[in-house]
Amino acid sequence: MKHTVLLVDDSDTIRHIIKVYLMKLKQLDFLDANRGDRGLKLLGASPVDLVIADVNMPGMNGLEFVRQVRASDRAEVSRVPIVLLTGGKAPDLEQRSREVGVSEFVRKPISSAALVAVVRRHLALPSDADDLVA
Secondary structure, three states, X not given: OOEEEEEEOOXXXXXXXXXXXXOOOOOEEEEEEOOHHHHHHHXXXXXXXXXXXXXXXXXXXXXXXXXXHXXXXXXXXXXXXXEEEEOOOOOXXXXXXXXXXXXXXXXXXXXXXXXXXXXXXXXXXXXOHHHHOO
């Protein structure tokens, strides 16, 4: 069974790296958005099983993106697991992320194996030792 992961990050490079890291999980399909508002539109139009979003984006940042997702009237949107990635160093950023409803908060840099483990956890995918080779 395929799972759809929505990547929301203003950096084309970061979105590409995340896909490369997760290509070991062959059961994933990806949707991409380079801004939070575009990510919201994709969430409203397509079934998504997991969102991986950046905190620092122009316009709508990752925290506001999560707020808007959690405020959706549609359960399949408001309940989607959201992983926020950031290179930000603000000490209260993780707490603020949890307050808006993030499922998991991850600081960059993250290894391929660690990101695969995060995705497996949120999609309830079985572990496969071959997939965890970094």
